[in-house]
Amino acid sequence: MLTALIKTMRPRQWTKNVFIFAALVFDKQLLHADSFLRTLVGFGLFCLISSSVYIFNDLADVEADRQHPEKKNRPIASGKLSVSAAWISGIALVLVTLGAAFFLTPGFEAVLVIYFILNMAYSKWLKHIPIVDVLIISAGFVLRVHAGVTLIQVERFSPWLYVVMTLLSLFLGFGKRRAELALLAHGAGSHRKVLDGYTLPLLDQYIMIVSGTTIVAYSLYTFSAPNVPENHSMMLTIPFVVYTIFRYLYLIEVKHAGGAPEEILLSDRPFQIAMFLWGVTVLAVFYLS
Numbered sequence: 185m186l187t188a189l190i191k192t193m194r195p196r197q198w199t200k201n202v203f204i205f206a207a208l209v210f211d212k213q214l215l216h217a218d219s220f221l222r223t224l225v226g227f228g229l230f231c232l233i234s235s236s237v238y239i240f241n242d243l244a245d246v247e248a249d250r251q252h253p254e255k256k257n258r259p260i261a262s263g264k265l266s267v268s269a270a271w272i273s274g275i276a277l278v279l280v281t282l283g284a285a286f287f288l289t290p291g292f293e294a295v296l297v298i299y300f301i302l303n304m305a306y307s308k309w310l311k312h313i314p315i316v317d318v319l320i321i322s323a324g325f326v327l328r329v330h331a332g333v334t335l336i337q338v339e340r341f342s343p344w345l346y347v348v349m350t351l352l353s354l355f356l357g358f359g360k361r362r363a364e365l366a367l368l369a370h371g372a373g374s375h376r377k378v379l380d381g382y383t384l385p386l387l388d389q390y391i392m393i394v395s396g397t398t399i400v401a402y403s404l405y406t407f408s409a410p411n412v413p414e415n416h417s418m419m420l421t422i423p424f425v426v427y428t429i430f431r432y433l434y435l436i437e438v439k440h441a442g443g444a445p446e447e448i449l450l451s452d453r454p455f456q457i458a459m460f461l462w463g464v465t466v467l468a469v470f471y472l473s
Contacts, residue, residue: 188265189265191259192273193235194238195231196446198234199446199450200325201231201234202227204226204335205332207336207338208220208336209466210342210345210466210470211336211338211341211411212470214471215471216336223335226285226292226331229284229296230328230331232281233281233296236277239260240274242258243270246261248376253367281296282297289335291334292331292335294334295331299327302320306320312377315381317378318354318358321353321357325352325353326346329346330346340411342412344401344408345409351401354394355394355429355432358387359436364376364379365382365384365387366384399426402425406421407419420469421465424465425462428458428459428462431452431458432448435448
């Protein structure tokens with residue numbers, strides 16, 4: 185049962201929560217021990233609250249998951265984790281996480297509460313509304329970035345990063361919907377109702393818009409944000425961002441991947457190399473220049 189519970193908590197999805205470190209890195213506080221430890225603890229708590237969301241989401245979707253070609257193997261849908269045990273675990277995670285968050289900052293606890301409520305509304309209603317469903321996913325990523333801001337005393341963090349994060353998460357969200365629609369084909373609506381509101385050409389248009397604007401917004405950030413070096417060396421990171429976006433498009437269009445973006449991050453070597461080089465360049469620009 186413990187193994188089934190951990191699987192339901194989706195530890196592989198915790199990679200999404202690394203965005204909580206954005207404020208720490210881009211505000212040049214990565215080497216400040218107190219700020220780093222607070223953000224690290226916040227990261228752990230965000231992982232727990234997001235895991236509780238996954239548990240409640242699986243509880244809400246248990247019948248639909250049993251009809252899905254892949255999701256039918258999830259612990260709750262397959263019966264490996266009982267419904268009662270899932271409810272108890274989910275409630276316990278929420279109480280422990282919010283209780284611990286109180287001792288960090290009220291702002292961080294407020295972000296966790298908003299994130300939890302928003303995702304509960306998503307699981308119950310909002311995930312069935314086309315476009316709104318992806319906007320809610322995007323809001324979750326922006327809240328992760330803002331959670332990092334509430335944990336430290338920011339001095340140079342640029343609001344441009346909120347814009348970039350919004351666009352990037354929309355790009356990933358529409359890419360995920362496209363991959364799901366392509367995988368499930370004509371029976372998509374029976375597995376995920378919201379897919380009836382999308383078509384592949386429509387999603388391709390959305391992806392084209394947000395991918396282009398993401399590159400433009402990030403490029404503007406690299407030379408116009410108040411916290412970047414005045415020598416414009418941050419612009420050296422643009423090629424890596426362009427490549428990762430193009431690589432993701434290649435994977436969802438040609439390789440028919442992308443249904444789980446975190447799986448690409450954990451498995452696609454070219455994508456990993458590009459992200460690593462981007463991270464190294466960012467650190468060099470902010471902390472060595």
